[in-house]
Amino acid sequence: MRLDFFILILVGIVSSTVSIIYYTLNAYFSVREKERSKGNSVLTGKDVTVIIPVYNEDPEIFERSLSAIRRQTGRVIVVSDGNEHPYRDICERNQAEFILKRERTGKRDSLGIGMERVDSRIVILMDADTVPNRDAVEKVLREFDENTGGVGANIFMDTSEGNLVAYASEFLERSKETVQRAMSRFGNIMLIDGSFATYRTEVIKEYVTSQEFRNFRIRGEIPYYGGGDDTSLTSYTIRKGYRVAKAFDAHVMTVPKKTIKSFAKQNLRWSRTAWRTFFANIRNGTFKRSNKFYVMEQFLTFSIPVLFLILLAMRAITFSDFIYRRGLSAINPLFLIERGVGDIYMRTYTMLSLLSTTSSFLFLATVAGRSIKERLKTIAYGSIGAAILFITSIYAMFTFTRS
16 A cells, blocks of 8 residues: 555544544533532622723723623723723723723733732623623622632624624634533633633732733743733633633623624634643643643644644645546545555545534534524524634644744
8 A cells, every 4th residue: 555545544534533522522511511519609799800901992882891890890990001081981980990001011911900909809801892791790700619710701792783703703602612511511611711701819810910921922022912811811720720610601792803804813813822822731731730621622622723734735645646647536535445545444534534524513513502693694604704713723823923
């Protein structure tokens, strides 16, 4: 058997096997989510301080966000990254503290400045374009027990404008929810989304106020203002020995990007952050402090684009010469058998490819079973969003050292 044929089939088998494991386990465990007794915490909204960093946000959405969270918590601190008006006036109308930075230094520094003033037991780090339901804080606080360091809310996208990006973003959020429901069955989730992240103050205050967090630099030299604070804080909390969880019944709404270009840039930024965090988690001991399912999920998630590229390259190498000499008939799987691939390998490859496709549809059906409005439109546009996410993830794999 020719070596290039053998490698092609072998990579195809590995790729299909990884896809089957990933999609099937997530679909299965997300629908069979183990009921967990709520924490015995007596925390209330009065125990909570909210920090909201602001930079060029829509004033109308910001006021909705501020008004919604102000009614649920004891104290709100808004840190403006260089913009005073109209945010100061909005804060005064909603009894929120306003801190103005004269120069833009990024979201992380804003969080650090706000955290220096927090003395409550719980802190919520919330984006200025996020509007929580009226009982979101109450439901998040129920998840806390003595072993829980951080809890995320369930993010929903505002699809009222009905554009492609909004529905694509909503589909990706529901996909993320499916994976996180599966992970929560075994302990830690992969990410407490920065749109609405709740932590024990004592767990993260020292880190958030440190120069390491506030002046984060890529490779120690490139200043980075693009966020990534949520992935850093999630990993940090796990390393400290605490559980990170998600309150799936605590709903918050956030505003999606307006255009496909801005959506793609956002996903590229997130993907680069995810790759950096993945490698950092290997080095800094986060995986050692977490459960085996969490570690498996991380490796499966980041192996899929790698295997896809390898498989694509091997197909190009294997078929290019045949197509040149034999025409498109060389693509026929029977041709590979005739050329010495071997029937047993080809049958295995074909069977696993079919199973991989079936498992991906099973995962899609699970996602569609979530509380999705206008399912067909969300799934149709979501497939475009998923393709954009996959492409940006592959590109980010080679460019994650950039800002």
